[in-house]
Amino acid sequence: xxxxxxxxxxxxxxxxxxxxxxxxxxxxxxxxxxxxxxxxxxxxxxxxxxxxxxxxxxxxxxxxxxxxxxxxxxxxxxxxxxxxxxxxxxxxxxxxxxxxxxxxxxxxxxxxxxxxxxxxxxxxxxxxxxxxxxxxxxxxxxxxxxxxxxxxxxxxxxxxxxxxxxxxxxxxxxxxxxxxxxxxxxxxxxxxxxxxxxxxxxxxxxxxxxxxxxxxxxxxxxxxxxxxxxxxxxxxxxxxxxxxxxxxxxxxxxxxxxxxx
Amino acid sequence: xxxxxxxxxxxxxxxxxxxxxxxxxxxxxxxxxxxxxxxxxxxxxxxxxxxxxxxxxxxxxxxxxxxxxxxxxxxxxxxxxxxxxxxxxxxxxxxxxxxxxxxxxxxxxxxxxxxxxxxxxxxxxxxxxxxxxxxxxxxxxxxxxxxxxxxxxxxxxxxxxxxxxxxxxxxxxxxxxxxxxxxxxxxxxxxxxxxxxxxxxxxxxxxxxxxxxxxxxxxxxxxxxxxxxxxxxxxxxxxxxxxxxxxxx
Numbered sequence: 001x002x003x004x005x006x007x008x009x010x011x012x013x014x015x016x017x018x019x020x021x022x023x024x025x026x027x028x029x030x031x032x033x034x035x036x037x038x039x040x041x042x043x044x045x046x047x048x049x050x051x052x053x054x055x056x057x058x059x060x061x062x063x064x065x066x067x068x069x070x071x072x073x074x075x076x077x078x079x080x081x082x083x084x085x086x087x088x089x090x091x092x093x094x095x096x097x098x099x100x101x102x103x104x105x106x107x108x109x110x111x112x113x114x115x116x117x118x119x120x121x122x123x124x125x126x127x128x129x130x131x132x133x134x135x136x137x138x139x140x141x142x143x144x145x146x147x148x149x150x151x152x153x154x155x156x157x158x159x160x161x162x163x164x165x166x167x168x169x170x171x172x173x174x175x176x177x178x179x180x181x182x183x184x185x186x187x188x189x190x191x192x193x194x195x196x197x198x199x200x201x202x203x204x205x206x207x208x209x210x211x212x213x214x215x216x217x218x219x220x221x222x223x224x225x226x227x228x229x230x231x232x233x234x235x236x237x238x239x240x241x242x243x244x245x246x247x248x249x250x251x252x253x254x255x256x257x258x259x260x261x
Numbered sequence: 262x263x264x265x266x267x268x269x270x271x272x273x274x275x276x277x278x279x280x281x282x283x284x285x286x287x288x289x290x291x292x293x294x295x296x297x298x299x300x301x302x303x304x305x306x307x308x309x310x311x312x313x314x315x316x317x318x319x320x321x322x323x324x325x326x327x328x329x330x331x332x333x334x335x336x337x338x339x340x341x342x343x344x345x346x347x348x349x350x351x352x353x354x355x356x357x358x359x360x361x362x363x364x365x366x367x368x369x370x371x372x373x374x375x376x377x378x379x380x381x382x383x384x385x386x387x388x389x390x391x392x393x394x395x396x397x398x399x400x401x402x403x404x405x406x407x408x409x410x411x412x413x414x415x416x417x418x419x420x421x422x423x424x425x426x427x428x429x430x431x432x433x434x435x436x437x438x439x440x441x442x443x444x445x446x447x448x449x450x451x452x453x454x455x456x457x458x459x460x461x462x463x464x465x466x467x468x469x470x471x472x473x474x475x476x477x478x479x480x481x482x483x484x485x486x487x488x489x490x491x492x493x494x495x496x497x498x499x500x501x502x503x504x505x506x507x508x509x510x
Contacts, residue, residue: 060383090391097389107384111402111480121388124398153480166384173388 009072011036011177011208012057017066019052026052028232029066032225034177037206041219041240044229045255050212053229054179057210058099059092070095097125100170104182106162108154114141114165115150118172125173133172140168144198160191164198178202180211214259220244228252269450272441273457281437282458288351288433289420289462292358296419297412299359300366307371318367325364331425333357338429354426354433362419369415373407374400406477413470420462434458 010033019027026049034040042050055061057068059076068075075095077084108117118137122128141147144164154162163183170178180199184192196218203209203222213219219226220240228236228243230251236243247253272278306318325333338353348356377400385395427436438455442448 055383058387060386093389093391096387101384101387103380103384103387105378105380107378107380109381109384109399109403111406111477113480120398121390124394125389155480169388 009036010034011071012210013067013069014057015067015069017053017056017063017068019049019056019061019063021052021061025232027056027063030229030232030234032227032234032237034208034210035224036176036208038224039203039209039211039222040225040227041223042210042212042227042229043214043216043219043255044235045258048229049232050229051181054101054181054210054212057179058096058101060096060101062086070098093125097121097173098176099179100173100175100177101179102163102166102170102181102183104185106154106159106166106186108162108166108169110154113151113153114146114157114168117154117165118169121169122172137168137172140171141165143171143201144168145194158191159187160194163187163195167195167198167202177208177210180209180213182212182214184213184215216244216256216259228255230255265447265450268445268447269453272445272451272454275441277437278434278441278454278458281432281434282462284432285423285434285458286420286462286465288355288358288426289416289423292355292423293362293416293419295355295359296362296366296415297370299363301370303363303367304370304374307367308374322364322367325361326368330357330361330422331428333361334425334429350426350429350431353429354423354431358419358422358426361422362415365415366412369408369411370404373404376407377403402477406474409470409474409477413466416466417463420466421459 012034014030014032017027017030018025030049030053032040042053044050052061056063059068062076067077074084076087076092078087078091079085108114109120112120115134115137118140119130119133122133122136123130138147138150141150144167146161146164146168149157149161149165152161154165157165166183167178183199184195187195192215196215199209199211199218200222211219211223223240225237226240226243227234228247228249228251230249235249236247236252243252244256247256303318303321306314307322309315309318334353334357337348337357338350341348341353381399381403382395385399386392390398423433424435426433427439430436434455438451442451445451
């Protein structure tokens with residue numbers, strides 16, 4: 001983490017998050033903080049709980065225990081008198097719009113064009129006028145270099161194009177942080193670059209980013225901090241140039257061996 | 262006594278028959294519409310994690326799919342008055358057909374919703390859409406495309422099932438036909454007229470379904486946009502013109 005980032009107060013704090021799914025402990029107490037404007041990369045073998053953790057951060061999956069604190073406020077719980085009460089799904093929506101998410105399988109809405117995908121949430125959730133949001137949507141498509149694909153349907157676009165529309169769709173809600181769940185894993189090698197470039201530019205603009213990735217080169221150059229997850233806990237953490245070069249644990253050594261081969 | 266074209270055509274263009282066909286079509290359409298709305302609510306119940314919501318939906322489907330529609334109709338028309346609830350022929354007809362159809366629509370809609378990619382719901386919620394908005398804007402339109410072929414089956418079946426209403430003396434197509442037969446004693450011609458009207462209704466629906474499938478098929482890679490079905494029909498009835506083209510060897 002850069003010194004400038006570390007000095008800022010954390011935008012997101014994760015304290016002892018536990019999640020059990022189908023009788024299996026997926027997350028066994030996760031702790032970390034994310035400074036505003038920093039990039040945190042989560043790496044680890046499949047099944048180590050990375051995706052579940054990411055979904056806990058925006059409450060797509062509600063953790064069984066532990067706290068997620070966003071800008072000093074506990075997420076998913078409200079204090080009523082002296083007791084804490086779980087928030088309902090409806091009350092979580094406001095938080096979700098502040099944390100954008102991009103998925104491995106893009107998940108664009110197939111019945112909508114690129115533009116319609118982007119303006120759907122601002123229109124439905126924020127109740128904004130189509131004419132006014134369309135201009136912003138065009139700007140977002142320019143940003144992800146897809147000005148020429150405004151009217152294309154998802155099935156007419158390449159994977160890389162779809163993923164960049166998905167990024168624009170998340171950005172349309174003007175999030176304060178972005179979650180990326182293995183966003184290049186489903187892409188052919190020659191298409192990964194265009195998505196990673198967009199992400200690199202976002203990081204440079206100061207967007208707070210939490211990403212699950214197997215792109216070690218990208219992680220090393222862009223991330224401020226790396227978390228290595230193994231069997232539901234954070235096994236190792238630190239500066240990528242440190243952790244990725246001199247792994248302390250045998251598990252991380254073995255993992256790095258596998259992904260770089 | 263042989264087949265009499267005169268009787269056939271007289272009744273084919275008889276206003277009473279045409280009117281009865283129109284009434285039948287409207288009753289089927291209204292019943293199918295209500296069945297779809299009730300079926301959608303039932304499908305949500307069937308998908309619910311809460312037993313309290315799922316159990317009534319399961320019981321409903323179990324009863325209305327497991328008993329003959331004729332018995333359901335008789336229960337409503339002759340049974341309810343016994344409990345002090347009076348229903349007209351039209352009320353009994355439409356409600357029994359919709360209740361019956363809803364059980365089937367529930368299963369069809371449940372199946373369509375279950376086959377959607379769970380990533381769609383995740384993505385919709387991640388950008389802040391509520392559960393209701395997710396269903397309305399994202400899931401329902403995608404499910405609609407999947408439901409349509411089975412919906413078409415249900416609707417054509419519904420148009421034929423309306424003939425049951427003749428039992429409670431509702432003036433639908435079959436009842437009017439039967440009355441006409443008692444005037445003319447020409448069952449073959451008149452039942453043929455009725456069959457033609459049922460076919461006409463089914464044909465009308467085929468055209469509408471084709472249009473709907475293309476409308477809801479937008480963006481669905483699995484369902485490429487097809488040519489309208491009438492272009493195939495036109496191609497079929499275009500006769501070959503043997504002298505219009507030079508044959509070269």
